[in-house]
Amino acid sequence: MPSYITQSEKCLLVSGVYVLHYMEAWGSWEKRILKSLNSMCTELSIPLARKRPVGEQKELLNKWNEMGTDEPDLSLFRPVYAPKDFLEVLINLRNPNYENGDSLSFRTHLGLIQVPLKVKDIPELKEFFVELGLTTGQLGIDDSTQVPPELFENEHVRIGQKVLAEQDSAAAQQYIRQGSPTALRAELWALILNISSQPEDILYYEQLKTNVIQHDLLVDSLIYKDVKLTASNDDYYFVFEDYLYQVLLCFSRDTSVLGHFAYNSASPPKSYIRGKLGLEEYAVFYPPNGVIPFHGFSMYVAPLCFLYHEPSKLYQIFREMYVRFFFRLHSISSHPSGIVSLCLLFETLLQTYLPQLFYHLREIGAQPLRISFKWMVRAFSGYLATDQLLLLWDRILGYNSLEILAVLAAAVFAFRAVNLMEVTSLAAAEAVLADLSTLKVMPLLQIFLFATVT
Amino acid sequence: MAGKVKWVTDIEKSVLINNFEKRGWVQVTENEDWNFYWMSVQTIRNVFSVETGYRLSDDQIVNHFPNHYELTRKDLMVKNIKRYRKELEKEGSPLAEKDENGKYLYLDFVPVTYMLPADYNLFVEEFRKSPSSTWIMKPCGKAQGKGIFLINKLSQIKKWSRDSKTSSFVTQSTKEAYVISLYINNPLLIGGRKFDLRLYVLVSTYRPLRCYMYKLGFCRFCTVKYTPSTSELDNMFVHLTNVAIQKHGEDYNHIHGGKWTVNNLRLYLESTRGKEVTGKLFDEIHWVIVQSLKAVAPVMNNDKHCFECYGYDIIIDDKLKPWLIEVNASPSLTSSTANDRILKYNLINDTLNIAVPNGEIPDCKWNKSPPKEVLGNYEIL
Numbered sequence: 001m002p003s004y005i006t007q008s009e010k011c012l013l014v015s016g017v018y019v020l021h022y023m024e025a026w027g028s029w030e031k032r033i034l035k036s037l038n039s040m041c042t043e044l045s046i047p048l049a050r051k052r053p054v055g056e057q058k059e060l061l062n063k064w065n066e067m068g069t070d071e072p073d074l075s076l077f078r079p080v081y082a083p084k085d086f087l088e089v090l091i092n093l094r095n096p097n098y099e100n101g102d103s104l105s106f107r108t109h110l111g112l113i114q115v116p117l118k119v120k121d122i123p124e125l126k127e128f129f130v131e132l133g134l135t136t137g138q139l140g141i142d143d144s145t146q147v148p149p150e151l152f153e154n155e156h157v158r159i160g161q162k163v164l165a166e167q168d169s170a171a172a173q174q175y176i177r178q179g180s181p182t183a184l185r186a187e188l189w190a191l192i193l194n195i196s197s198q199p200e201d202i203l204y205y206e207q208l209k210t211n212v213i214q215h216d217l218l219v220d221s222l223i224y225k226d227v228k229l230t231a232s233n234d235d236y237y238f239v240f241e242d243y244l245y246q247v248l249l250c251f252s253r254d255t256s257v258l259g260h261f262a263y264n265s266a267s268p269p270k271s272y273i274r275g276k277l278g279l280e281e282y283a284v285f286y287p288p289n290g291v292i293p294f295h296g297f298s299m300y301v302a303p304l305c306f307l308y309h310e311p312s313k314l315y316q317i318f319r320e321m322y323v324r325f326f327f328r329l330h331s332i333s334s335h336p337s338g339i340v341s342l343c344l345l346f347e348t349l350l351q352t353y354l355p356q357l358f359y360h361l362r363e364i365g366a367q368p369l370r371i372s373f374k375w376m377v378r379a380f381s382g383y384l385a386t387d388q389l390l391l392l393w394d395r396i397l398g399y400n401s402l403e404i405l406a407v408l409a410a411a412v413f414a415f416r417a418v419n420l421m422e423v424t425s426l427a428a429a430e431a432v433l434a435d436l437s438t439l440k441v442m443p444l445l446q447i448f449l450f451a452t453v454t
Numbered sequence: 455m456a457g458k459v460k461w462v463t464d465i466e467k468s469v470l471i472n473n474f475e476k477r478g479w480v481q482v483t484e485n486e487d488w489n490f491y492w493m494s495v496q497t498i499r500n501v502f503s504v505e506t507g508y509r510l511s512d513d514q515i516v517n518h519f520p521n522h523y524e525l526t527r528k529d530l531m532v533k534n535i536k537r538y539r540k541e542l543e544k545e546g547s548p549l550a551e552k553d554e555n556g557k558y559l560y561l562d563f564v565p566v567t568y569m570l571p572a573d574y575n576l577f578v579e580e581f582r583k584s585p586s587s588t589w590i591m592k593p594c595g596k597a598q599g600k601g602i603f604l605i606n607k608l609s610q611i612k613k614w615s616r617d618s619k620t621s622s623f624v625t626q627s628t629k630e631a632y633v634i635s636l637y638i639n640n641p642l643l644i645g646g647r648k649f650d651l652r653l654y655v656l657v658s659t660y661r662p663l664r665c666y667m668y669k670l671g672f673c674r675f676c677t678v679k680y681t682p683s684t685s686e687l688d689n690m691f692v693h694l695t696n697v698a699i700q701k702h703g704e705d706y707n708h709i710h711g712g713k714w715t716v717n718n719l720r721l722y723l724e725s726t727r728g729k730e731v732t733g734k735l736f737d738e739i740h741w742v743i744v745q746s747l748k749a750v751a752p753v754m755n756n757d758k759h760c761f762e763c764y765g766y767d768i769i770i771d772d773k774l775k776p777w778l779i780e781v782n783a784s785p786s787l788t789s790s791t792a793n794d795r796i797l798k799y800n801l802i803n804d805t806l807n808i809a810v811p812n813g814e815i816p817d818c819k820w821n822k823s824p825p826k827e828v829l830g831n832y833e834i835l
Contacts (some may be wrong), residue, residue: 065646066646067795090661181729182721182725182729183724183728183729184722186725186726233710234710235714236714236718238710238712239645239647239675239714240645242645242646306647306722306726307725307726308726309726383660386718386721387717387721
């Protein structure tokens with residue numbers, strides 16, 4: 001039985017001068033997380049993994065559809081880390097090489113991120129997100145009740161149905177840039193993500209479920225705690241609490257997720273069978289999927305419950321969304337959709353196009369990234385109204401990029417700029433931006449990208 | 455002379471009082487000259503009772519119709535709807551069309567219901583047709599889920615049998631009267647949970663019928679997973695969605711209060727079931743509300759001094775058919791969460807805007823046709 005975890009070797013698949021340095025920063029962050037997990041394990045005298053006695057297995061199987069009613073004592077568990085801890089790590093990423101030509105202009109960057117990655121400016125964003133322009137119809141704008149549906153909505157729905165009928169994944173991805181009709185969204189996302197729910201997929205999910213029934217993992221308690229702290233208290237998602245356990249407990253045992261580490265510059269934490277530390281043949285990944293959940297992790301799954309109510313389908317969709325997109329939001333890399341690039345993109349947009357606001361907030365000790373970071377790490381889940389969130393995630397799929405999160409974050413600041421200019425503390429700035437539930441995402445994005453004089 | 459509206463209430467709720475105060479209205483006692491009285495149902499009984507001979511003047515408005523119980527008492531509601539259906543059938547109206555099993559196609563929106571002890575024998579006949587069915591017993595005159603229980607065996611309601619040795623004329627009084635309805639054991643479940651819909655409907659006059667539905671209704675979820683299993687029949691947390699009952703369950707959450715907005719419901723249904731069937735469901739819900747009001751309109755005392763805001767309780771089954779469970783004359787104005795408080799405050803605000811135009815001293819002779827701008831979150835049914 002694995003008794004403690006150590007770091008594994010790094011895979012340096014990201015090219016570039018700063019890779020080694022990122023790896024160091026990531027390495028020490030990983031060490032910290034693992035240390036935290038190990039000490040929780042020791043303090044609470046709970047093994048990382050154990051086989052359940054038969055009686056307990058039976059009980060869990062009976063309760064499978066209502067694990068939310070279980071009230072295990074979670075008071076001693078704490079989330080391994082929260083987004084703000086991760087932000088501190090990113091802030092401390094430093095470029096040791098200041099002589100590089102690129103960083104000359106970078107010296108004037110006054111944000112928190114000090115890594116000179118290349119990010120798009122507004123002209124480049126306008127080109128990249130051309131379908132969001134003012135002259136193109138959008139769901140989220142042109143389907144509002146005041147607009148007659150003949151002008152855009154009806155035709156758009158018709159095209160969507162055609163795309164689905166032809167099962168054309170590439171066409172679906174192009175189509176969804178203008179938003180998905182609510183009735184077609186579940187199928188369109190499945191088409192774009194290439195999820196088809198074959199019998200073998202359902203069987204695979206059932207096998208994961210069996211794994212959950214038979215073995216108890218320490219991370220299970222972390223998952224329970226996270227769901228209880230976040231989704232259970234959410235106005236939109238509390239209803240789906242039980243589905244979240246059914247997805248996340250299986251997810252942590254899914255070794256196929258390890259595959260994404262091939263293109264992720266992070267590496268999965270490894271554990272060694274007791275007494276065999278360092279001997280590779282006794283190494284296992286812990287948790288089996290290599291992903292340690294953090295505070296708010298369950299919010300990646302929650303919005304999907306509005307679309308899929310069949311557990312194995314819900315599971316497949318979430319897993320694919322994770323290995324394509326979400327993992328980039330909590331690992332360090334130089335990828336344009338990685339969280340570091342998103343933070344830098346956000347700060348650069350603000351500093352370049354809203355300089356007065358940016359300087360003012362800096363002056364009062366309210367660095368904008370400190371407020372927007374948590375939005376981006378969660379892909380805005382739990383901050384926006386669900387219908388708006390789904391329109392946003394439509395575009396993530398359509399453009400195969402998370403950059404829209406940074407653009408939206410900047411657009412939100414632009415929208416509330418007048419109020420923000422009047423605040424005099426970080427707390428007051430947080431208050432102005434505390435409630436995003438009334439925001440309409442598409443108009444904000446459109447105005448910021450296409451209607452602001454730059 | 456434009457004086458300030460003088461108001462009285464015997465329901466001490468902040469959502470009401472804040473609305474009166476923000477209009478600059480003046481609080482008075484019921485013995486003084488008042489223009490607007492937000493009454494409890496007990497008070498309305500006294501005001502319009504034959505003994506007191508109360509006469510309201512043209513500048514006085516109250517928030518209940520004198521015989522609202524034709525709609526809001528469970529037994530009378532069913533009686534009126536049954537009568538309405540038979541009348542339509544007699545006229546040969548297409549609305550009263552039936553299918554090959556004798557079920558009304560368009561007017562079957564109340565679960566099969568009998569009065570006890572009056573219809574005991576009829577009920578037994580029906581019960582024996584499907585002996586594995588579950589029925590729900592509800593006291594006619596109570597609210598908030600009080601006194602409700604489920605049965606699946608005749609022995610559980612022997613007390614109400616007309617031949618029972620324990621029966622006497624006392625049990626025939628309105629206090630002990632119950633209705634027994636076929637329990638909807640295939641409710642639509644979301645996240646494995648049962649829920650019902652609470653919708654607010656404002657009626658300003660019954661003849662002609664002018665009614666408005668509040669767009670911001672909500673779903674009330676049970677905290678415990680739904681199971682039709684017989685062993686759980688006694689567990690009220692599984693079956694009853696009244697907040698008054700759910701509030702005492704272990705898992706009740708005070709942040710969201712186990713409530714969803716109707717918009718959330720709509721988004722979920724459109725995403726998982728499709729737009730057409732969802733649209734059809736909501737159209738049917740409007741239809742049910744209007745039909746229920748039409749059913750009682752002929753017997754309602756359409757007093758020009760009255761308006762009323764009802765709380766409609768509707769359950770949706772897994773075939774997306776809405777069922778009218780009951781109508782409340784005094785929907786709760788207590789707030790269980792912050793969102794709730796805001797919703798109820800706005801509800802009262804929009805209600806007052808329609809019932810008391812411009813917030814000025816009312817004139818009961820007005821035509822009760824408010825301009826579109828004041829509707830707020832109400833939509834015309």
